[in-house]
Amino acid sequence: xxxxxxxxxxxxxxxxxxxxxxxxxxxxxxxxxxxxxxxxxxxxxxxxxxxxxxxxxxxxxxxxxxxxxxxxxxxxxxxxxxxxxxxxxxxxxxxxxxxxxxxxxxxxxxxxxxxxxxxxxxxxxxxxxxxxxxxxxxxxxxxxxxxxxxxxxxxxxxxxxxx
Amino acid sequence: xxxxxxxxxxxxxxxxxxxxxxxxxxxxxxxxxxxxxxxxxxxxxxxxxxxxxxxxxxxxxxxxxxxxxxxxxxxxxxxxxxxxxxxxxxxxxxxxxxxxxxxxxxxxxxxxxxxxxxxxxxxxxxxxxxxxxxxxxxxxxxxxxxxxxxxxxxxxxxxxxxx
Amino acid sequence: xxxxxxxxxxxxxxxxxxxxxxxxxxxxxxxxxxxxxxxxxxxxxxxxxxxxxxxxxxxxxxxxxxxxxxxxxxxxxxxxxxxxxxxxxxxxxxxxxxxxxxxxxxxxxxxxxxxxxxxxxxxxxxxxxxxxxxxxxxxxxxxxxxxxxxxxxxxxxxxxxxx
Amino acid sequence: xxxxxxxxxxxxxxxxxxxxxxxxxxxxxxxxxxxxxxxxxxxxxxxxxxxxxxxxxxxxxxxxxxxxxxxxxxxxxxxxxxxxxxxxxxxxxxxxxxxxxxxxxxxxxxxxxxxxxxxxxxxxxxxxxxxxxxxxxxxxxxxxxxxxxxxxxxxxxxxxxxx
Numbered sequence: 001x002x003x004x005x006x007x008x009x010x011x012x013x014x015x016x017x018x019x020x021x022x023x024x025x026x027x028x029x030x031x032x033x034x035x036x037x038x039x040x041x042x043x044x045x046x047x048x049x050x051x052x053x054x055x056x057x058x059x060x061x062x063x064x065x066x067x068x069x070x071x072x073x074x075x076x077x078x079x080x081x082x083x084x085x086x087x088x089x090x091x092x093x094x095x096x097x098x099x100x101x102x103x104x105x106x107x108x109x110x111x112x113x114x115x116x117x118x119x120x121x122x123x124x125x126x127x128x129x130x131x132x133x134x135x136x137x138x139x140x141x142x143x144x145x146x147x148x149x150x151x152x153x154x155x156x157x158x159x160x161x162x163x
Numbered sequence: 164x165x166x167x168x169x170x171x172x173x174x175x176x177x178x179x180x181x182x183x184x185x186x187x188x189x190x191x192x193x194x195x196x197x198x199x200x201x202x203x204x205x206x207x208x209x210x211x212x213x214x215x216x217x218x219x220x221x222x223x224x225x226x227x228x229x230x231x232x233x234x235x236x237x238x239x240x241x242x243x244x245x246x247x248x249x250x251x252x253x254x255x256x257x258x259x260x261x262x263x264x265x266x267x268x269x270x271x272x273x274x275x276x277x278x279x280x281x282x283x284x285x286x287x288x289x290x291x292x293x294x295x296x297x298x299x300x301x302x303x304x305x306x307x308x309x310x311x312x313x314x315x316x317x318x319x320x321x322x323x324x325x326x
Numbered sequence: 327x328x329x330x331x332x333x334x335x336x337x338x339x340x341x342x343x344x345x346x347x348x349x350x351x352x353x354x355x356x357x358x359x360x361x362x363x364x365x366x367x368x369x370x371x372x373x374x375x376x377x378x379x380x381x382x383x384x385x386x387x388x389x390x391x392x393x394x395x396x397x398x399x400x401x402x403x404x405x406x407x408x409x410x411x412x413x414x415x416x417x418x419x420x421x422x423x424x425x426x427x428x429x430x431x432x433x434x435x436x437x438x439x440x441x442x443x444x445x446x447x448x449x450x451x452x453x454x455x456x457x458x459x460x461x462x463x464x465x466x467x468x469x470x471x472x473x474x475x476x477x478x479x480x481x482x483x484x485x486x487x488x489x
Numbered sequence: 490x491x492x493x494x495x496x497x498x499x500x501x502x503x504x505x506x507x508x509x510x511x512x513x514x515x516x517x518x519x520x521x522x523x524x525x526x527x528x529x530x531x532x533x534x535x536x537x538x539x540x541x542x543x544x545x546x547x548x549x550x551x552x553x554x555x556x557x558x559x560x561x562x563x564x565x566x567x568x569x570x571x572x573x574x575x576x577x578x579x580x581x582x583x584x585x586x587x588x589x590x591x592x593x594x595x596x597x598x599x600x601x602x603x604x605x606x607x608x609x610x611x612x613x614x615x616x617x618x619x620x621x622x623x624x625x626x627x628x629x630x631x632x633x634x635x636x637x638x639x640x641x642x643x644x645x646x647x648x649x650x651x652x
Contacts, residue, residue, distance in 0.1 A: 003242060005242065036242060062242065078166055079166060080259065081259050084255070084574065085414075085574035087445065088415075088572075088573065090414075091247065091411075091412065092245070092248075095232075095246070096245045107440050107466055110440035110461075111437045114437035114439075115437045117436075118437060139433060139458075248410065248580075249411065250608065251410065251411055251581070254575065254579075270607035271603070271607050273624075273628060277600035277602075278576055278596075278600045280599075281600060292627070294620070294623050295628075298621055298624035299599075302594065302596060302599060328569075329568060390570070394584050405551065407581060407585050408581070409584070410584050417573065418571070421571040421572070422569065422570050
């Protein structure tokens with residue numbers, strides 16, 4: 001039976017404390033909704049925190065990794081998709097996600113936000129800064145949502161999923 | 164917690180009746196082992212049959228699709244990875260599989276067998292014909308196993324997983 | 327002998343008249359420098375215009391296409407790389423470019439700008455708007471250059487190439 | 490103006506002396522025809538030899554590399570496409586080639602032969618061994634040609650290009 005997949009994108013090594021806290025909370029809430037969590041899967045920053053949050057609540061976690069082998073993956077990833085294709089895998093992340101949340105902002109996250117918009121999807125920006133909100137909302141009016149807490153981001157994801 | 168992923172590759176539209184029967188049985192046995200099934204995910208041939216077999220036994224099914232959208236996916240795929248990258252996704256299939264089984268043979272399956280060998284993996288050939296066995300066994304001696312039934316293929320997969 | 331490759335990224339169907347004029351001029355100047363032009367290669371917007379400009383000055387043009395077949399490619403592309411992988415090819419565009427220029431801004435262009443920055447490269451923004459300049463310069467300080475004309479963009483590319 | 494692209498695939502480190510001699514000769518003949526040479530681009534085996542042959546005759550050489558950076562590329566590659574996607578780039582090699590020649594056989598070459606056939610293309614096998622000829626000719630009857638010399642392979646490529 002088809003499961004909803006919610007993708008959370010965010011900084012790796014450059015993640016701030018508030019991004020990590022938001023990510024952990026997002027992971028928990030996503031798992032509590034019964035959704036599958038998708039992330040870039042690495043053992044760093046938002047990727048690691050969101051998977052740990054989801055496992056904390058008993059969820060199923062999917063990591064789409066840049067590498068061809070599992071080393072470097074978060075220990076909280078249940079299912080690792082090993083692409084071996086570097087940042088080109090960012091497009092797979094957004095295509096495979098029924099709803100996309102950016103939790104914090106870095107270059108990789110910006111590419112995922114842009115690729116999601118390019119694919120015709122909506123993106124929810126959580127604490128990504130005023131500059132990114134202004135840029136993406138002007139770039140693709142009407143498809144860039146913002147949230148100021150993990151709970152609000154999940155509520156907006158629910159809206160995208162039509163639930 | 165990490166789950167073993169076993170990939171089953173095989174013909175789509177050109178699958179023979181015996182490939183479909185083997186695929187359904189493979190799916191069932193893989194699910195009964197508690198492994199995650201990975202396949203190309205399309206609603207055709209071996210891909211469709213192996214997912215249906217796995218769901219019949221209550222397994223978890225992962226489809227790594229060539230397309231960017233879910234239409235065309237097998238209804239028995241729980242989690243669809245939408246790559247939008249055509250046959251280049253065949254490399255993801257084999258990289259992500261802890262054990263690889265070819266169930267029948269066609270051009271796509273041959274590419275997956277070759278890509279798995281290129282990545283240093285073993286491949287189990289189930290009913291793929293004498294020519295493919297001779298070719299691949301000469302190409303990479305010692306890493307091409309053969310099986311004459313779904314049960315034997317799963318037994319050899321267990322050996323690869325070190326269980 | 328190795329040739330410098332300069333990539334020009336920009337909107338397709340949504341390109342403005344000024345983007346098209348800049349792109350044609352960029353193509354001409356790049357060809358006059360003896361550089362190979364790389365673009366997304368489609369017969370639309372900046373991609374089409376920059377290739378036509380380069381051919382107008384007798385340059386060599388390389389198109390890295392999203393599709394698996396040549397239809398839809400600009401007639402001014404000499405060498406078409408057919409990736410068949412949709413927007414995931416955007417990462418190939420920036421990895422393969424010794425210097426990257428964004429000429430106008432759209433979702434695909436934003437992804438290429440972000441992917442280039444993610445890969446550790448500099449990007450030259452030509453007429454992409456104040457919001458994109460503020461966003462990308464804050465995102466990766468020191469690696470986002472701006473230009474107000476095709477000539478200035480090419481001069482900054484020369485700096486990146488170390489010529 | 491569109492240029493014909495002829496792809497030569499073959500073993501890297503495992504290439505035999507006869508594969509290297511054939512590859513050098515193929516490169517020369519392809520350049521003399523005025524075709525662009527496409528290869529996997531690495532500084533090893535058939536990839537290196539075919540590019541050197543093509544440069545010896547003043548041709549244009551295109552290398553579609555598995556890596557994200559240029560190190561490891563053959564010095565005889567004029568234009569390097571840096572994919573950073575490992576063996577998944579093999580599909581780009583065959584999609585981008587108007588005619589495909591396999592010069593010797595190894596796991597990567599087998600994947601390229603299979604991917605070309607999957608994409609509906611013909612493949613010319615040059616000295617790849619009886620087992621590979623039997624396997625691929627049975628797999629896709631009518632689209633697998635054989636050649637016993639570089640000159641014969643180029644003649645058959647000319648037939649595919651319709652010249």
